[in-house]
Amino acid sequence: MAEEKESAERRIQKIAEKRFLSEPLLFGVFCTHKITAFRKLTIPFRVGKMRLEYSPEKLEKLSDEMVEEMLKIEIIRILLKHPYQRIPVCPNKIALSIASDITISDNYQTFAPIATPEDFGFLKNLCFEEYYARLLNDKSNNIADAFSSIEIDNEGNVSIGLDGISEEDLAKMLNAYQASDLWEEDDEAAEIINTEIEKAQLNNGWGTLPGDLVQIIEANMQVKMDYRRMLNMFRANVISSQRRLSRTRPNRRYEFDYMGSQYQFTTRLLIAVDVSGSITDVALGQFFSIINRFFKYGVEKIDALPFDTELGETVSLSKAQKEFNVKGRGGTDFQPIVNYMAEHPEYDGLIIFTDGYASKP
Numbered sequence: 001m002a003e004e005k006e007s008a009e010r011r012i013q014k015i016a017e018k019r020f021l022s023e024p025l026l027f028g029v030f031c032t033h034k035i036t037a038f039r040k041l042t043i044p045f046r047v048g049k050m051r052l053e054y055s056p057e058k059l060e061k062l063s064d065e066m067v068e069e070m071l072k073i074e075i076i077r078i079l080l081k082h083p084y085q086r087i088p089v090c091p092n093k094i095a096l097s098i099a100s101d102i103t104i105s106d107n108y109q110t111f112a113p114i115a116t117p118e119d120f121g122f123l124k125n126l127c128f129e130e131y132y133a134r135l136l137n138d139k140s141n142n143i144a145d146a147f148s149s150i151e152i153d154n155e156g157n158v159s160i161g162l163d164g165i166s167e168e169d170l171a172k173m174l175n176a177y178q179a180s181d182l183w184e185e186d187d188e189a190a191e192i193i194n195t196e197i198e199k200a201q202l203n204n205g206w207g208t209l210p211g212d213l214v215q216i217i218e219a220n221m222q223v224k225m226d227y228r229r230m231l232n233m234f235r236a237n238v239i240s241s242q243r244r245l246s247r248t249r250p251n252r253r254y255e256f257d258y259m260g261s262q263y264q265f266t267t268r269l270l271i272a273v274d275v276s277g278s279i280t281d282v283a284l285g286q287f288f289s290i291i292n293r294f295f296k297y298g299v300e301k302i303d304a305l306p307f308d309t310e311l312g313e314t315v316s317l318s319k320a321q322k323e324f325n326v327k328g329r330g331g332t333d334f335q336p337i338v339n340y341m342a343e344h345p346e347y348d349g350l351i352i353f354t355d356g357y358a359s360k361p
Contacts, residue, residue: 008056009035011064012071019068023207025200026075032192033078040156043175045074048083048182050189069112076104076209079197079217082128083183084190086355088280092136092147097179099132107213126331127357129278146173194221219356269302270340270347274354276308276332287353291317303347309333311340332358 012035020027033052041055044062052074059067077083082100101114106124117124120141122134135143142165149162158177160170197217200206206214273287291304306312308330332354338361341350 008037008054008059011059012052012054012067015064015068015071020072020207023209024203024205025079025196025207025209026072028196028199029075029078029193030071032196041178042171043178044070046179046182047074047078048180048184049186050192051182053182066112069110073104073108073110073112073114076108076213078193079220080104080128081190081193081220083180084186084193085220086128087183087185088132091180091183092132092143093180093183094143094147094173094176095132095135096183097176098143099128099135100180102131103128107216108210123331125359127278127355129355129357130276130331133277142169143173146170147177150177197221215360268347270344270350271302271304272337272350272352272354273304273306274308274332274352275306275312276330276358278332278355278357283355290353305337305340307333307337309336311336334358334361337361 016027016030020030030052033047033050036051036053037056038046038053039055039057041053041058044055044058044067046053062070077100080100080103082096082103087096098115102117102120102122103126104110105114105116106126117126117131120135120138122131126134135141142162146160146162146165149160151159151161153159158174160174160177162170198221201218209217271291273284273291275284279287291302302317304315304317309332310330334352334354337350337352341347
């Protein structure tokens with residue numbers, strides 16, 4: 001058994017060393033994860049917790065070309081940080097891994113047997129969160145019922161106790177559950193992956209990854225910002241531009257020997273709120289809660305504009321609101337917002353609340 005484990009692991013290493021020689025980013029990410037055998041796997045590979053787990057039995061039945069391709073898919077999954085970021089609270093693990101597969105197949109051509117948007121009748125070019133939400137909202141695929149009926153015995157064996165669907169579909173759902181079973185939020189893992197991505201950016205080491213996929217990988221490099229600090233800086237900038245000298249107001253330092261300053265903070269701020277399907281109700285609540293807090297920073301008027309792939313109706317706010325009516329929940333497109341801002345020069349600033357998963361405008 002030890003010889004079999006060593007042989008399978010060595011085979012993976014040889015394939016990675018040989019095939020990823022011209023793929024510095026893929027090879028670098030491959031080296032960040034520990035290769036581990038797991039006999040109970042019903043799928044060839046899975047990733048999570050900084051491990052790349054494999055099934056020796058499944059790999060025996062696959063050609064080197066298929067092993068390479070499936071290994072590459074797992075590395076792309078790591079680069080997108082699906083196992084380490086953007087994981088909802090109490091996730092449906094079946095929907096998680098299927099949404100990840102759909103996102104990958106939508107941006108990378110592969111001959112490996114993974115789920116595609118067409119398999120579920122979904123639009124293309126949506127983000128991971130949107131595919132996840134649509135999988136849960138589509139009751140015809142039985143994913144929600146299958147996940148709620150999962151049973152795990154004392155030895156850790158997983159089964160799905162759901163009647164009325166084929167054994168083939170049950171097997172696919174069990175495979176999907178196993179694929180994302182190790183996934184959990186891990187900022188340290190995400191930073192390690194970001195380091196490899198930054199190396200690729202500096203050295204143009206993207207290899208053969210398609211441009212659209214590279215854009216998504218770069219967009220997933222999370223940048224944390226303090227919105228309070230950003231708003232204060234914006235407010236200070238607007239105030240300085242609204243300065244008016246006045247003889248009727250004493251100068252703070254020289255009193256009436258020099259003219260004092262008056263400020264009229266009458267800025268118009270446009271807040272664009274992403275209401276696409278990838279935005280959860282909790283996130284929307286946080287967005288509008290932050291909007292209400294803006295009035296504490298001296299903003300007198302805010303125009304809120306919901307959008308997904310189209311613009312909603314602009315709502316002018318002069319005080320905090322208790323309720324907001326939201327429509328949309330489709331895809332995401334930033335271009336209508338950019339066009340709207342360009343056509344309305346009366347606004348002093350634009351803030352977009354979004355998860356950021358859409359094409360560049």
